[in-house]
Amino acid sequence: MVKRTSFEHDDCPIARSLDAIGDWWSMLIIREALFGISRFGEFQKRLGLAKNILTMRLRALVDQGILKTAPASDGSAYQEYLLTPKGRGVFPILVALRQWSEEFDERPEEIATILIDKEKGKPVRKLELYSQDGRLLRAGDTALKPRPAGKQGRRVTA
């Protein structure tokens, strides 16, 4: 059985996130949604994906509480797809992906857009990870600790 292995029940939070939004289209759909896209047709036109795939992705995102459907809003009798707080919470992930590309892509000149802050119109800073007492942390400065309460499998996957 081939069964695209699901990470839904993995105890690694990264795997769990990937299970939810770790495919090519879901992230891009959320990206569009963050820019205000809400209609089926708009998603389809801007992303250029097959409609059946879009149908499935939207349904999955709704099922997971990342999007919610609302009955119309602009007069038309159709529905629209709106981000929930969980969906808006994906924003930092998208920023991280964007910044990685900006920093390491071999042809950054092909990147068409820059993320700026609306108020000043200047590029945003790089996302950075800090300790609770304010030190800048890099990968090597961090470690994983088993989650305290509860006892469950020890498959400590990084």
Next chain:
Amino acid sequence: MVKRTSFEHDDCPIARSLDAIGDWWSMLIIREALFGISRFGEFQKRLGLAKNILTMRLRALVDQGILKTAPASDGSAYQEYLLTPKGRGVFPILVALRQWSEEFDERPEEIATILIDKEKGKPVRKLELYSQDGRLLRAGDTALKPRPAGKQGRRVTA
């Protein structure tokens, strides 16, 4: 997963990142690598993926400059896979994925690990996005600007 439409030449940096590392396994391979895993067999054992897929993923990651192969190191005559700076640059993306799961997962009690800073042993802060003058930015506070068309200027690596 069919003709897996490639985003390689898309001008959106998010799409470009996803094209490079946006599949389940690549991210998880990099996650393991960040924790020091470097051998084929170790990756295979810890991730439980098919070996042929691992072969292809490792090769793709090497081709993209995310991993590099080094001839042995622990004595054995085999090779190992080491992260390049580009590979280590994925760290914030993984942190973002982890934190999204921690914040929004429906069964957070199933998450086995917590990311702490080594020095103090305390959980890290949440990744946050700041403007150049230090204001905390949310999705709605940002916008996209076309990249200043132009010369070969160095780019937004800030």
Next chain:
DNA sequence: GCAATCTAGTTTAATAATGCAACCATCGGA
């Protein structure tokens, strides 16, 4: 020095996930 085993793959066959195109249903307007 020979067999057993470990490592790092490749090959194969089956199955599951896409992509594309065509089809269907509903709504609003003329």
Next chain:
DNA sequence: TCCGATGGTTGCATTATTAAACTAGATTGC
């Protein structure tokens, strides 16, 4: 009522992913 747009669904061909079997060189045991 007919027409076009929106929001899907269905079929079919293509491709990806998988588990499992197989290979070949390196290492270990004896």
